[in-house]
Amino acid sequence: MTTSPALSVLDLVPVRTEQSSAQALASSMALVERADALGYERYWFAEHHNMAAVAASTPPVMIAAATARTSRIRVGSGGVMLPNHAPLVVAEQFAALEALAPGRIDLGIGRAPGSDPVVTALLRSSGPTSDVDRFPDHVQNIQSLMSPDGARLRLTDGKVYDVHATPAADSAPTLWLLGSSDYSARLAAELGLPYVFANHFSGAGMDQVLALYRDGYSPSAEHPEPRTFLTVNAVVAPTRDEAHERALPQLRAMARLRTGKPMGRSETVEEALATPLDGLGQQMIEDMRGRWLIATPDDAAAEIRRLADRHQVDEVMVVPVAGTYATEPLDATPGRVATLELLAEAMA
Template sequence: MSLPTLSVLDLVPVRSDQCSADAVAATLALARVADELGFHRYWLAEHHNMPAVAATSPPVLIGLVAGATQRMRVGSGGVMLPNHAPLVVAEQFALLEAAFPGRIDLGLGRAPGTDQVTAFALRHGGPAEEAAEAVTRFPEYVDNVVAMMNPAGVGLSVGGRSHAVRATPVATSTPDVWLLGSSDYSARLAAQQGLPYVFAHHFAGRGTAEALEIYRSSFQPSATLAEPRTFLTVNAVVAPTAEQAQQLALPNLLMMLALRTGQPLAAQLLVEEAEGVDLPPAHRDLLAAMQRHWVIGTPEQAKARLVELAERFEVDEIMVHPVAGAHLGAQADRSPGREATLRLLI
């Protein structure tokens, strides 16, 4: 059984026994494990004002992870572009690429990655129309980010004069730019612009095959990419036994259940806390439906599932989102279940 190339997605989860500093320390430990094991890339998400997620600033986390590792590509999965000025994103990632040449990925998404109140705060209290306009202008913003990171920069017309704008003074390389999405919108845009594309299978679960078909069938070659390039993302929990894997998956499943059903969000429960939660029958059914899209089991079961997914969706790389919880008494600045998931897949 030949496994696809494996990569890692990290949301920097915060457990009920952790503070933010612990969560970041655990992520750095997990990244070192991934680097030592030979995982190909390590991406960090952007989410705001969520009690169980500390991944609020991908560029900061990318700098920390890239500095703590030696060989992996490190990137964003992704930067939510409507939240930011394109030049700021271009400057951040051009600088990261200068510091870690050949190792930086810039994944761009169109969603806000947060609730409406926090989105309001992210745009300095500006009107809702500004946020809507940023989403509408997403294709233009993507073009601007790519152009500004180019060593030649772009010409910006102001007051009837053209001014050169570069993300960094003398670039010798540029990050790889990816488009991310959980609908077919980004699939169509990535195909149109000749960019690599990733569908959020770990979050959506459905629509993956349709989005990839749209991307592949309508792809237009570009100066940077001759053929469609994509991979799959999947939530994973791997343990020595299937029963242990199910136990470790429960805290994250409950967090996703709360998100899907509009319940108040809190820090991720420990396994023992999660086992004490009493769910109504309808929620148990939803929980069962969600985990059918996850990889949960023994090393042999998980590897077979990854191979099956790679074949079904015709990809040669899978980005694993290790979502194993922790038991009471676990070291606060480590995530033993998540580290074990990576170790048991190699």
């Protein structure tokens, strides 16, 4: 176990009050450039739909843009919600990304729809995509399609048809399974794939799920040992007071989500401070504060090392959830930039 785990980033591309999606995307592109310069291991984009506070809806598009702005950091999806997409389309998109940035692409796959039932139905309205019940088959199909040998389909007339996501591919993206329950952990262990538990979303049962994954792991040619890392929501600032202020907009957004209240664009820090939530919402906020990383640089670095040691991982992926003050530029997120900069410096 290393004393200083590698650091990575998961970006939901937050959209705040009065900010356009274009401005939010611009701020995320600046953030991935900074993460690349700071030495972060990887940078993943999430997939969510029809959420005013989140502009991360098309990971492949954002990954392509990010690879053009970076030189060494791995870039990927955290994750592609496979039930929304045909496996061949996913394989082709990520094979093309691998061709654009060889050795730098991660394909993280999840089972959740990433939206509400209405939008989920719209995503699948053009025809059947990746049936949730066939998730294991589709994961393996994507593996085969992205491999140099491709996949072989047997047609109804008995003929065999060869399919390649990219003919004569020289390399393939690293495939990860993502989840917040034991289902994907069991499947990742069975297939010999890396696995990430979505601790930033729900930390319940993480130790048990990771133990299940490691204990049941079947070695594969690409991954002879189980491989996983920890995710955590993070706000790092020069002072404790600023860290807690910048954490408040996202804490309140998560409390509203979990109590079924309407959600718009993320609040500014000033808006969050001005309008307290009710008792249940406030209790949720206090519960989440204890699980999130909200700290000054030295305290944050110490907590990162403690988490890595406790959960036996050599990498920690932070979700920079620092909010923005009203006076800060609409096309930038200084709090998120500071979180990455201060944490990297303290961990060095």
